[in-house]
Amino acid sequence: MLIDLFNETWRELEDGTKKYGHPFRTCSLATAEISRGIRQRTIIFRELTKKKTLLFYTDLRSTKIEQINKNPDGSVLFYNPSIQLQIFISGKIKIHSEDSLWNDHFMNIEGRSINDYNTQYAPGKPIKNPIAVTRTKDLNFAVLELIPDTIEYLKLREEPSGIRAIFKLQDQEWNKTFLVP
Numbered sequence: 710m711l712i713d714l715f716n717e718t719w720r721e722l723e724d725g726t727k728k729y730g731h732p733f734r735t736c737s738l739a740t741a742e743i744s745r746g747i748r749q750r751t752i753i754f755r756e757l758t759k760k761k762t763l764l765f766y767t768d769l770r771s772t773k774i775e776q777i778n779k780n781p782d783g784s785v786l787f788y789n790p791s792i793q794l795q796i797f798i799s800g801k802i803k804i805h806s807e808d809s810l811w812n813d814h815f816m817n818i819e820g821r822s823i824n825d826y827n828t829q830y831a832p833g834k835p836i837k838n839p840i841a842v843t844r845t846k847d848l849n850f851a852v853l854e855l856i857p858d859t860i861e862y863l864k865l866r867e868e869p870s871g872i873r874a875i876f877k878l879q880d881q882e883w884n885k886t887f888l889v890p
């Protein structure tokens with residue numbers, strides 16, 4: 710039973726990146742603020758790697774990069790309303806810039822996506838006029854890799870009283886336990 714939930718989790722994540730319109734296509738990424746507190750933002754989930762890590766793209770100058778550099782702990786939250794499934798994943802986030810993984814993804818940035826990484830000034834900088842964003846030829850592209858160590862599965866409406874489980878990576882094995890929902 711626990712193994713079914715565990716397998717469903719990875720299947721849903723895989724579908725999130727492969728099936729058009731799947732709700733796991735986006736998630737909320739949380740990182741630690743530099744001063745104190747947590748910052749969350751919506752982000753597109755790009756790929757589930759063979760190593761079962763999660764990849765995201767971002768601008769290398771965005772605030773989250775500074776936060777991750779200071780504290781690599783992070784988490785993502787997914788929700789699929791059609792099956793009322795919530796998946797929480799936490800772990801360490803690695804920033805890729807100009808390494809081989811980065812290069813594989815950088816090659817695929819084209820069309821309108823280029824504009825996600827080419828503003829002259831860093832994302833989040835105050836501007837007077839939103840239509841006067843200057844762009845450059847440089848792409849400040851980074852890949853974020855979340856390496857999971859904890860996953861929580863929750864289906865609150867599942868009969869008879871909901872299903873909640875936690876999967877924890879210990880000594881390279883995923884330990885699986887049910888939790889009170």
Ligand SMILES: Cc1cc2nc3c(=O)[nH]c(=O)nc-3n(C[C@H](O)[C@H](O)[C@H](O)COP(=O)(O)O)c2cc1C
Nearest residue numbers: 735748750751752753766767768771772773774833
């Ligand atoms: C639907 C949607 C998808 C988004 N996808 C991404 C993304 O893939 N990468 C990204 O860096 N920001 C993405 N954003 C913007 C972030 O939510 C956020 O505003 C931005 O990355 C700046 O975050 P930061 O200042 O905390 O670094 C997306 C926003 C929305 C609404």
